[in-house]
Amino acid sequence: MTERSSxxxxxxxxxxxxxxxxxxxxRNADVICGRLGVPLRLVRIADLDLTRDRGVDxxxxxFDADANALIDxxxxxxxxxxIGGHDVARRLILRALERGKPVVTANxxxxxxxxxxxxxxxxxxxxxxxxxxxxxxxxxxxxxxxEGLAANHIESVHGIINGTTNFVLTQxxxxxxxxxxxxxxxxxxxxxxxxxxxxxxxxxAAHKITLLASMAFGAELTFKEVxxxxxxxxxxxxxxxxxxFGYRIKLLGITKRRVDAGVERIEVRVHPTxxxxxxxxxxxxxxxxxxxxxxDAVGPTLFYxxxxxxxxxASAVVADLIELGREVLRGSAGRVAPLSTLPESLVPKPIVxxxxxxxxxxxxxxxxxxxxxxxxxxxxxxxxxISIESMIQKGRGHAGSSVPIVVFTHxxxxxxxxxxxxxxxxxxxxTAATRLIRIEDEL
Amino acid sequence: MTERSSxxxxxxxxxxxxxxxxxxxxRNADVICGRLGVPLRLVRIADLDLTRDRGVDxxxxxFDADANALIDxxxxxxxxxxIGGHDVARRLILRALERGKPVVTANxxxxxxxxxxxxxxxxxxxxxxxxxxxxxxxxxxxxxxxEGLAANHIESVHGIINGTTNFVLTQxxxxxxxxxxxxxxxxxxxxxxxxxxxxxxxxxAAHKITLLASMAFGAELTFKEVxxxxxxxxxxxxxxxxxxFGYRIKLLGITKRRVDAGVERIEVRVHPTxxxxxxxxxxxxxxxxxxxxxxDAVGPTLFYxxxxxxxxxASAVVADLIELGREVLRGSAGRVAPLSTLPESLVPKPIVxxxxxxxxxxxxxxxxxxxxxxxxxxxxxxxxxISIESMIQKGRGHAGSSVPIVVFTHxxxxxxxxxxxxxxxxxxxxTAATRLIRIEDEL
Numbered sequence: 001m002t003e004r005s006s007x008x009x010x011x012x013x014x015x016x017x018x019x020x021x022x023x024x025x026x027r028n029a030d031v032i033c034g035r036l037g038v039p040l041r042l043v044r045i046a047d048l049d050l051t052r053d054r055g056v057d058x059x060x061x062x063f064d065a066d067a068n069a070l071i072d073x074x075x076x077x078x079x080x081x082x083i084g085g086h087d088v089a090r091r092l093i094l095r096a097l098e099r100g101k102p103v104v105t106a107n108x109x110x111x112x113x114x115x116x117x118x119x120x121x122x123x124x125x126x127x128x129x130x131x132x133x134x135x136x137x138x139x140x141x142x143x144x145x146x147e148g149l150a151a152n153h154i155e156s157v158h159g160i161i162n163g164t165t166n167f168v169l170t171q172x173x174x175x176x177x178x179x180x181x182x183x184x185x186x187x188x189x190x191x192x193x194x195x196x197x198x199x200x201x202x203x204x205a206a207h208k209i210t211l212l213a214s215m216a217f218g219a220e221l222t223f224k225e226v227x228x229x230x231x232x233x234x235x236x237x238x239x240x241x242x243x244x245f246g247y248r249i250k251l252l253g254i255t256k257r258r259v260d261a262g263v264e265r266i267e268v269r270v271h272p273t274x275x276x277x278x279x280x281x282x283x284x285x286x287x288x289x290x291x292x293x294x295x296d297a298v299g300p301t302l303f304y305x306x307x308x309x310x311x312x313x314a315s316a317v318v319a320d321l322i323e324l325g326r327e328v329l330r331g332s333a334g335r336v337a338p339l340s341t342l343p344e345s346l347v348p349k350p351i352v353x354x355x356x357x358x359x360x361x362x363x364x365x366x367x368x369x370x371x372x373x374x375x376x377x378x379x380x381x382x383x384x385x386i387s388i389e390s391m392i393q394k395g396r397g398h399a400g401s402s403v404p405i406v407v408f409t410h411x412x413x414x415x416x417x418x419x420x421x422x423x424x425x426x427x428x429x430x431t432a433a434t435r436l437i438r439i440e441d442e443l
Numbered sequence: 444m445t446e447r448s449s450x451x452x453x454x455x456x457x458x459x460x461x462x463x464x465x466x467x468x469x470r471n472a473d474v475i476c477g478r479l480g481v482p483l484r485l486v487r488i489a490d491l492d493l494t495r496d497r498g499v500d501x502x503x504x505x506f507d508a509d510a511n512a513l514i515d516x517x518x519x520x521x522x523x524x525x526i527g528g529h530d531v532a533r534r535l536i537l538r539a540l541e542r543g544k545p546v547v548t549a550n551x552x553x554x555x556x557x558x559x560x561x562x563x564x565x566x567x568x569x570x571x572x573x574x575x576x577x578x579x580x581x582x583x584x585x586x587x588x589x590e591g592l593a594a595n596h597i598e599s600v601h602g603i604i605n606g607t608t609n610f611v612l613t614q615x616x617x618x619x620x621x622x623x624x625x626x627x628x629x630x631x632x633x634x635x636x637x638x639x640x641x642x643x644x645x646x647x648a649a650h651k652i653t654l655l656a657s658m659a660f661g662a663e664l665t666f667k668e669v670x671x672x673x674x675x676x677x678x679x680x681x682x683x684x685x686x687x688f689g690y691r692i693k694l695l696g697i698t699k700r701r702v703d704a705g706v707e708r709i710e711v712r713v714h715p716t717x718x719x720x721x722x723x724x725x726x727x728x729x730x731x732x733x734x735x736x737x738x739d740a741v742g743p744t745l746f747y748x749x750x751x752x753x754x755x756x757a758s759a760v761v762a763d764l765i766e767l768g769r770e771v772l773r774g775s776a777g778r779v780a781p782l783s784t785l786p787e788s789l790v791p792k793p794i795v796x797x798x799x800x801x802x803x804x805x806x807x808x809x810x811x812x813x814x815x816x817x818x819x820x821x822x823x824x825x826x827x828x829i830s831i832e833s834m835i836q837k838g839r840g841h842a843g844s845s846v847p848i849v850v851f852t853h854x855x856x857x858x859x860x861x862x863x864x865x866x867x868x869x870x871x872x873x874t875a876a877t878r879l880i881r882i883e884d885e886l
Binding site (some may be wrong): 020024026027028031032033034035036037131132138139140143144147148149150151152218278280283284290292295296297298299301302303304305306309311312313314315316317321322323326330332335336337340341342345 | 463467470471474475476477478479480575581582583586587590591592593594595600662721723727733738739741742743744745746747748749752754755757758759760761762764766769773775778779780783784785788796811848
C-alpha cells in the first residue's frame, strides 16, 4: 500500500444530484480533506448530455459520455452512480465492482430489486458499495441502523420516506384542497414528477422500506412481497376526520418484527396511516423525511432531515465517498456488511399477510342518506366481530344522494374487516367502495 | 492476523450502565454475532462492589476488583470503562490504550477535560477509543456527526442533551409546579441525583456540547471556555410567559460557527432557551434527548432518542464494541479520527463572548408596583438601543409589593442589554435582579 496524496472520483450521471455532488466536493474540500486526510478529487464525469450548462466549474475534469471508460480509468478510485434505473446502472455498477472499484449509489430501485446480485459482486470484487443517499436523502439513517443501533434487535421502523407524498398530504391539510389540485401544484413547483406514479403510488417508498426491513431484521430483500398503497384515494374528508380524532395522515413505510407461536415473521408495507398528531413523526411536514426506529435496547429513536434535493442527497453521497475512501487508503474493503447482517447470516423471513394485521382502523363508507343504512352497516360490522369506537355521519345529502359515514374501530382483525367490507360494499344503499386507513397508535 | 473465533470484552465499572451492557451482550448475542461475524464474549468484570446482586447471570465471567489486571488480561480484547470521574478512569484508559487495547467509554467529563491526552494515547498505542454513549445516550449522534454528515460544514448544533433538566422543565410546565417541588420529585423517582448540581447547573450538558462543538467544527476541546447557566432560576411564570408567546423553555447546549470580517469563531454555550413551540426540538419531553444539527449541504437534521438509562446507554456502548471489534479482527485501528477532524487539522477556535451575541431576549423584571416604574425601565432600555417587542405586567401587587414585568425584545446586542440591566437593577423600585432568557427563533 503506497501513500496516496489524493483519491480520484468518477461521476456517472450528471443530473440534479450529480451537480450537488460536484458542488459539495468543491465547496467543502477543506473539511473533507481535514476528515479524510487526503482530498477527494473529481477527475471524470460521464453523462449523455454534454452540452447543458450546470452552473459548476469543471476545469480539469474529463467529461464525456463514456461511462465504461470512466470506470476503467485508472485515475478513478471511487465511482458514483447517479443515473438511476435498473439496466444500465446495474451493468455499470457490476462492472466497477468486478474491477475492484468501490461504488457509491443512490439507486434504491436497483438495490431493492437486484441488491443480492450487487452485494455479491462487491464481495467477489473486494470492493465496497455504499448507498446512504438511497433512503432518507441526507439523513444518515442507514449508517445509524447498520452501526449506531447494531447492538439492538430492531422491533419496528416507521418512516416518512417519500418527500413528494408528504408534501402533497401536508398541502392538502393546510390548504384544504383536493389531491388533484395539490398534485398539480406540486408538479408545477418541481416537488412531483410529470409522471408522479412512482412517488404517489408508494413504489419509491416501497423500495426504501425494502432496504430498511432487510437492514433492520437481517432479512433477505423482498421488494416483490411488500404491500403497497399510495395516496391517490385520500380525501380532505379523511384528513379532517383524522384531525377531529387527534390524528394526521402520513404515507408511511412500516416494517415490524413479529413472533407468533415461536415463528418469527416480518411486516413490510407502505400505505397512508393515521398517526397521533402529538407524535414527533406527525410533525414532519412538507418534503422533509423522518424515520422512527424502535430497538429493544435503545427504545424509540427518530432521525429527521431533508429526504431529497440536490445538496442534501449529495451530503449523503459524499459521506459515503469519504467512508469508502478510507478503505481505499487502507487497502481494505468489506468492513461492514451492506445490509448490516453478514450475507451468510441473512435469511428469508416470511411476510405477515395484511389479513393477519390486528389494529384500529378508520373506515369511510359512502351510502345513500336513507333510514336503515347505518343499522345495516353496523350490523354487518358486528356480525364480523368488529367493534365501533366512534361513528360520524358527515352532513346530510339531498333525497337519494350519497353521504360519507366515518367509523373508527376498536382493534380488529383485518381479515374480518375485509369480509365485513365485502358484504357492506354489496349493500344496495352503499354507492362506492369503502375506504380503509390503518391507524398506528404506538408512535 | 489469525482468524479469531470470538472477541473478549472486559468491563470496568459494574453499575447501572455496566449491568445494561451485560444484558445487551447476553440478550442480543445473536444479532451482534450476525453483524460482527464473531461473538462478543464478556470475559471479565472489575468493580469495587463484589457482593451486590445485579440480577444478571455471570457464569464463566471472572469478577474481581482489580481493574489493572483486567486491562492486562490477554483474554480481554476490548475494554469498557464505565466508572466515570477523572482520576482513576483516566489512568485506566491510558493504561489500556498504551497496551494497544481499544477502549469504549461513556465518560464525557473525562473527554471534555482530558480528551487531547486520551486521543493522543490512543494514536500512540495504535488502539481506538470510542465514546458514542457519552452524548445523547443511545442516540447515534456522534457517529452521525463524524461520518454521516462528514461532507458538511456544520453550521450549528442545538441539543437537549441532559435528560434530568428536560424532565424537570417538562414537569414544571405540565404540572405548573415550582422548580424546587419538581426537583424533589425527580430525585424521588430517580431522574435526578441527590446532589443534582452536575445536571441542574448545566455542567453535564457543557461537557457534551464541548465534544459536539469540537466534532462539528474541527476545534480543539474548550470546556473551560463554555458559558454555562443551569435551570435553577426558571420559574413557572417564565414558562407561562414563553407559552403565551408561542415558545417553550429548554436547557440547550448550543454551538455555532460564525465568521465576522473573515475571522471564524465559534459559540459554545449551555443555558435555558426559549424555542418555538412548533419546532421539533420543543416537542422533546421528559427525559428524552434530541440534537438538531444544521449542515451547509444537508440542511436541518434532528436525532432523537433516550439520553440516558441502563439499556439505551448500553446500546451505544455495545455498538462501539462492535465497531472497534471489527478493527481488532482486521488488525487495524485509527480508521476515523475520534473528533471527526484529524488531530493535525484540529485548531483552537476563538470563542465568541456572550456580549457579542445578537438576538431576541426575554427579560423578567421584578419591581415595585408604582407609577413611573415602567417608564424608567423602558427608558433605560431605549437609551441602550434596545427595542421592545412586547411587554406584560403580570398582575397587580398590593401597595408597596413587587410585581414581575415581562419583556420580549427585538433582536439586540447582549452587551447593550447587560449595560441596560445593570442600570435598571440599580433603580430603587427594582427589587430583584432581572432575569434574562435567550430566544432561538431559527429552529
